[in-house]
Amino acid sequence: MGKFFITTPIYYVNDVPHIGHAYTTAAADVLARFHRQLGDDVFFLTGTDEHGNKVEQAAVERGVSPRQHADEMVVKFKEVARKVDATNDFFIRTTDPQHEAYVQAFLRKVYERGDIYENTYSGLYCSACEAYYAEENLVDGLCPDHGTAPVHMEEKNYFFRLSAYQDRLAEHYKAHPDFVRPRHRYNEALSFIEQGLEDISVSRATLKWGIPVPWDESQVVYVWVDALINYPSALSYAGAEDLTERFWPPTCHLMAQDILKFHGIIWPALLMSAGYELPEHLFIHGYLKLGGEKMSKTRGNVMDPFPLIEQYGADPFRFYCLREVNFGQDGVVGEESFKNRYNAELANELGNLLSRTASMIGKYRGGNVPAPPESAAHSPLVEEAAATVAAARDGLQDFNLSGGLEAIWGFVRRLNRYVEERAPWKQAKAGEDTELDATLWNLAEGLRLLAVLLHAYMPATSDEILRRLGIEPSAEAVAWSRAEWGLLEPKVTVETGAPLFPRIEE
């Protein structure tokens, strides 16, 4: 038993959520659920980033106050978590008064350390990134990430001595080769550090929508500093008691590559300065792309996950994203490939496996799973099941969510081939009762095992498989210790129901 603290980025409330936000939250949920199956003490955090230029601008455009805007938008982001069936333990809003007080206390520690000084900033600012850009990093004068023109800003700011942390950051990276994963992201971050770090501005003089700098209330805290601090801040007030001791440092900050520099460079330096332990891992997944481009609200090419989820459920959505795109790489998504995969794999492979197994047990054994055959321990499936469990576990433990799912899917396919090989309808016809019992028991047990393995990915499907097998869904029924061949209780009564995944007809 261990501890597992996982976070998603806190999402900007300047606009409505899209499939990219749902993806990160769903992936984090898979990891959180898996670690609960292992019996770990889990804390899963998500939330919203509500201050800053970009949110203020969005509010101005709508003609409402930033607070009203945030209060309205947060509803949609909370809905994302609910709709993807996320089991987050808390939802932080950076406008929570407790968070605001925490940020001020945190920043004061950095200030008292002598790591903050006053200076004038002059440069180009992309408000979609909420970051300054050096001219040479622009593409045709535009932000490389958003394709929008940055604006010139000049003001007196407070600066954080990021440059002073360059060596300590590089040392930390070298001592922790899996601090950032996958490897190419680690290399990217480390080489950025080695190219030399400049101090960064951590306050804004002209912006009103933010947390006041504690020693100079004429300025507000830079939105990225405010946002990053959400991770420890949430622990301080999410529970009846302060959860910091129990969960800090985070096991994994999950995100896409757009915000790697903030999390891989600024964040650890701030933590060092304020005297906190650093997170164990940052895992950087790829972008879901629509028509070859990164989706972003600023670009206006976003895919809304809600209609798909509403129509087909959270499980097919979670399944699709993690099957279609290698976790850690970019990948293209779209409605057509969703439907194809749904029909091919969920309807035809998993759904069909369950319905044919249940109907054969119904037809040949009156709905009762036969007792485990003498040969259960020697079932041809025993070894393959053990290998599947090991591969699924390795994948899930190593943040390789698509690898884990791939291994599990191999077993779904194996069970379908097993049906063909054994041809239970022939065994029934020939009166080979012992053989038929063995076939049916193996199939039912294979499905029970799949329910355990699939729980983290497709929780509702896992529950439904158990229910159809006459097993009450519960945390115990899907504990990872149940991911072992041969644990199906004898004499369970199987229910044939409606198809798990009705085919999508065009």
Ligand code: MSP
């Ligand atoms: N508010 C900051 C994060 C602060 S965290 C201390 C922010 N917000 S965001 O709304 O822009 O969210 C960015 C994150 O959303 C990405 O890192 C990723 O997790 C997710 N995604 C946004 N678009 C995505 C895709 N197109 N594909 C995959 N993930 C995407 O940055």
